[in-house]
Amino acid sequence: MRPICRWLTTNGCVLLPLLWLSIPCSSLAQERLEILPLRPFNVDIALRQAFSPNDREIALQAGLTALSYGNFEIGTTYQYFGLASSTVKADVHSIYANPRWNNFLDILDFPAGKPINRLLRHVLFGPLEDRAVPFVGVIGGAVVAGPGTHIPAYLYGADVGVRFPVGHSIALEFTLGYFVYGLNFEGQGSNERQLLFTTGFFF
Amino acid sequence: MKTAPNRSRQRLGVVVVFLLAGCLAGCGLVIDAAELIAPIPAPSDSVDVVCRHRQLQVGISVEPYPPFVFPVVSTARGPSITGLDLELVQQLGAALSKYCGGIPIAVVPHVVHFRDLFRLLTDGHLDLFVSSVAYNVPHLKSAGLAYSSPYYPGTGLGVIARRPDVAQRVRAALMHPATDGGSLERRRAALDGLVVAVQEGRSAHFYAAAHLKGAQLLLCDSLAGAWQEHDTPVDIILGKQPVLDFLLKREERLTSWQPLLLEDGRPLLLNREFFTVVMSEKSFRLHWLVNDLLFELEESGRLETIQRRWFEKDYHYTERAVTEGLLAVVPASVDPSAPSRCHWAKP
Numbered sequence: 084m085r086p087i088c089r090w091l092t093t094n095g096c097v098l099l100p101l102l103w104l105s106i107p108c109s110s111l112a113q114e115r116l117e118i119l120p121l122r123p124f125n126v127d128i129a130l131r132q133a134f135s136p137n138d139r140e141i142a143l144q145a146g147l148t149a150l151s152y153g154n155f156e157i158g159t160t161y162q163y164f165g166l167a168s169s170t171v172k173a174d175v176h177s178i179y180a181n182p183r184w185n186n187f188l189d190i191l192d193f194p195a196g197k198p199i200n201r202l203l204r205h206v207l208f209g210p211l212e213d214r215a216v217p218f219v220g221v222i223g224g225a226v227v228a229g230p231g232t233h234i235p236a237y238l239y240g241a242d243v244g245v246r247f248p249v250g251h252s253i254a255l256e257f258t259l260g261y262f263v264y265g266l267n268f269e270g271q272g273s274n275e276r277q278l279l280f281t282t283g284f285f286f
Numbered sequence: 287m288k289t290a291p292n293r294s295r296q297r298l299g300v301v302v303v304f305l306l307a308g309c310l311a312g313c314g315l316v317i318d319a320a321e322l323i324a325p326i327p328a329p330s331d332s333v334d335v336v337c338r339h340r341q342l343q344v345g346i347s348v349e350p351y352p353p354f355v356f357p358v359v360s361t362a363r364g365p366s367i368t369g370l371d372l373e374l375v376q377q378l379g380a381a382l383s384k385y386c387g388g389i390p391i392a393v394v395p396h397v398v399h400f401r402d403l404f405r406l407l408t409d410g411h412l413d414l415f416v417s418s419v420a421y422n423v424p425h426l427k428s429a430g431l432a433y434s435s436p437y438y439p440g441t442g443l444g445v446i447a448r449r450p451d452v453a454q455r456v457r458a459a460l461m462h463p464a465t466d467g468g469s470l471e472r473r474r475a476a477l478d479g480l481v482v483a484v485q486e487g488r489s490a491h492f493y494a495a496a497h498l499k500g501a502q503l504l505l506c507d508s509l510a511g512a513w514q515e516h517d518t519p520v521d522i523i524l525g526k527q528p529v530l531d532f533l534l535k536r537e538e539r540l541t542s543w544q545p546l547l548l549e550d551g552r553p554l555l556l557n558r559e560f561f562t563v564v565m566s567e568k569s570f571r572l573h574w575l576v577n578d579l580l581f582e583l584e585e586s587g588r589l590e591t592i593q594r595r596w597f598e599k600d601y602h603y604t605e606r607a608v609t610e611g612l613l614a615v616v617p618a619s620v621d622p623s624a625p626s627r628c629h630w631a632k633p
Contacts, residue, residue, distance in 0.1 A: 249430075
């Protein structure tokens with residue numbers, strides 16, 4: 084578990100003070116702490132079936148919001164990958180927490196004349212600059228892969244993305260996540276790494 | 287060469303794909319089937335959140351709109367804010383308190399930028415927003431939000447002029463016979479060639495950008511910026527008529543300004559606006575509650591009393607901020623005392 088501890092310590096040192104600084108003192112007492120608000124939640128399914136024997140991939144991901152406090156949000160996600168090919172055959176079950184800092188760009192609300200956050204929002208999101216919720220987060224959890232060993236290993240990573248609230252409790256979200264698994268997908272040692280881009284609706 | 291078990295597995299995979307595709311196409315029916323077993327609970331409404339936290343988070347515009355929202359005043363208790371809209375949300379707080387079973391509900395005004403409204407309401411940071419917002423403004427910024435019944439009689443965008451010659455020029459242009467476009471087209475054409483100051487990001491800005499193509503547009507953070515000295519002097523200010531009317535009577539720096547009137551003495555209006563309380567689209571119960579309260583206030587005559595109290599009585603807003611104002615949450619990034627900035631709109 085040493086790598087994850089080191090990684091979380093390094094990132095925590097940067098992310099948490101920034102998050103703390105981004106919350107004005109006057110608003111600290113006024114933010115509402117919501118435990119298990121559930122929303123937004125998501126269910127994503129991906130299926131790839133090749134027209135050759137034993138070559139398919141199934142991905143299933145389901146998540147919900149466990150805690151929210153102002154621009155701070157903790158999501159929990161269950162992720163499943165079923166890989167089957169002539170070289171790899173694995174079932175990977177992961178469960179992880181995903182603390183997020185929403186609207187992190189707003190910490191750059193200076194200088195007064197032309198705030199950097201407004202400029203970045205305009206450059207990144209164009210006409211939807213006032214309707215986008217950019218976020219950055221860290222990922223930490225456990226993973227079990229099979230066949231083979233069933234001892235849970237660690238999983239860590241980070242993600243960055245944007246949520247566009249569409250209306251009627253539906254939001255469109257784009258996320259780029261970087262995952263490091265404490266095993267490879269065949270259940271043996273060494274770190275499997277994965278870059279995962281997801282896009283979908285949140286309810 | 288494919289073996290028989292491989293082929294059967296491949297066929298099974300294809301069948302699974304088609305079954306999943308079928309399930310996705312009919313996922314609405316899955317909800318129907320689930321509801322046959324047990325009714326699916328409705329998602330938590332913002333009223334539940336208000337009752338649970340005993341707080342009503344209200345957004346107030348950074349830019350003041352006297353007498354609906356006055357500038358933030360520093361008091362011994364902290365930054366305090368007052369105005370007609372604040373009295374209205376206090377009434378709403380009392381109504382919500384009754385709805386939540388007698389639990390006292392504290393109204394917490396947050397000073398926010400209008401541009402952030404959609405995000406703040408949709409993400410649940412705010413329960414509602416008041417600052418003389420008109421619901422009938424066709425613009426992206428107005429889309430995707432819910433608007434209550436109006437709480438102020440139908441008004442509109444009015445105009446004030448700095449110099450008598452400008453007022454005279456507009457009046458003369460209004461005398462021209464109506465064109466095919468009708469009286470509204472004539473009113474818009476009367477403002478051609480003038481330097482028009484508006485508050486950026488609000489209805490006057492959207493209206494001017496859409497209809498006053500012949501005018502030179504100066505976009506200001508607040509109305510106060512519009513009447514300051516600029517390199518090119520501002521000819522007219524376009525804004526909410528009741529706000530302009532109130533400022534002309536109370537603001538010393540506007541003594542040289544005058545309202546633009548029609549021949550019959552009525553104010554020159556360019557549209558019709560109805561001020562409403564803004565909420566998230568999904569706050570259905572809160573929406574009902576706000577509408578019910580406004581109906582009650584109107585029927586009982588209390589709404590008119592509130593309006594008279596803020597428009598007609600002689601008072602100074604700083605005193606009212608001290609005696610009856612609500613303590614406001616002012617984010618670090620918002621400086622209510624910052625001087626208003628203006629810039630020219632891109633042609």
